[in-house]
Amino acid sequence: SQTIHQWPATLVQPVGSPLSLECTVEGTSNPNLYWYRQAAGRGLQLLFYSVGIGQISSEVPQNLSASRPQDRQFILSSKKLLLSDSGFYLCAWRDRVDTEAFFGQGTRLTVV
Amino acid sequence: EDQVTQSPEALRLQEGESSSLNCSYTVSGLRGLFWYRQDPGKGPEFLFTLYSAGEEKEKERLKATLTKKESFLHITAPKPEDSATYLCAVQAIRDSGYSTLTFGKGTMLLVSP
Numbered sequence: 001s002q003t004i005h006q007w008p009a010t011l012v013q014p015v016g017s018p019l020s021l022e023c024t025v026e027g028t029s030n031p032n033l034y035w036y037r038q039a040a041g042r043g044l045q046l047l048f049y050s051v052g053i054g055q056i057s058s059e060v061p062q063n064l065s066a067s068r069p070q071d072r073q074f075i076l077s078s079k080k081l082l083l084s085d086s087g088f089y090l091c092a093w094r095d096r097v098d099t100e101a102f103f104g105q106g107t108r109l110t111v112v
Numbered sequence: 113e114d115q116v117t118q119s120p121e122a123l124r125l126q127e128g129e130s131s132s133l134n135c136s137y138t139v140s141g142l143r144g145l146f147w148y149r150q151d152p153g154k155g156p157e158f159l160f161t162l163y164s165a166g167e168e169k170e171k172e173r174l175k176a177t178l179t180k181k182e183s184f185l186h187i188t189a190p191k192p193e194d195s196a197t198y199l200c201a202v203q204a205i206r207d208s209g210y211s212t213l214t215f216g217k218g219t220m221l222l223v224s225p
Contacts, residue, residue, distance in 0.1 A: 032210070092155075098203060099144075103148075105155045
C-alpha cells in the first residue's frame with residue numbers, strides 16, 4: 001500500500017532563517033506531487049506541483065521554492081523566511097490518472 | 113477561474129440531528145469533485161470522489177451527492193466523532209494540461225453529545 005511521510009511535524013524558525021521541508025511517498029511510481037499551505041480561514045492554497053523529476057510548477061509567486069530530486073521525494077525550501085510564511089504545510093500525492101489526492105500529516109511552521 | 117464555495121462555514125449539531133453541508137463550484141469542465149475530512153492538526157483524509165451529476169456515494173453516516181452546480185454532504189444521525197472540518201475540492205485543468213485540486217475553505221462541524 002502507498003504511504004506518504006512528511007517531516008518535521010512542527011517547526012519554529014526565526015525570521016530570515018532557511019527552510020527545508022521534506023516529503024516522501026512509498027509504494028507508487030511516478031506520482032504527481034503537491035505542496036499546499038493552509039492558513040486559518042483561507043483554505044488550502046496550492047503552492048507547487050510536480051509531474052516528474054525536476055519538473056516543478058509554481059502556482060503563487062512567493063518566498064518559497066520546491067524541488068523534486070527523486071521520483072518520490074518532494075522538498076519545499078526557502079532561503080530566508082518571512083513572518084508571513086507561517087502556516088500549516090501539507091504534501092500530497094496522486095496517481096497520474098486523475099484520482100483523489102492523499103495527504104501527509106502536515107508541518108506546522110511558525111516563523112518568529 | 114475555478115471557484116469552490118462551501119457553506120455554512122461552521123455548523124453545530126446535536127448528536128442524532130441530521131443535516132447537510134453544501135459545496136457549490138464553478139469550473140470549466142468538471143472532472144471530479146472530492147470530499148475530505150480534516151481533524152485539527154492533521155492532514156485531510158479522503159472520503160469520496162464524484163464524477164458526474166446524479167452520482168451518489170455513501171460511507172457509514174455520510175452520503176455525498178452531485179449536481180451540475182453543487183454537491184451536498186449529508187450527515188445522518190451524526191455522532192460526536194463526526195466532528196471535524198469537511199473540505200470540498202474540484203479537479204481543474206491547468207494551461208499546462210495537468211490537473212490540480214482547488215479546495216473550498218471548508219465547513220467546521222461540531223456534534224455535541
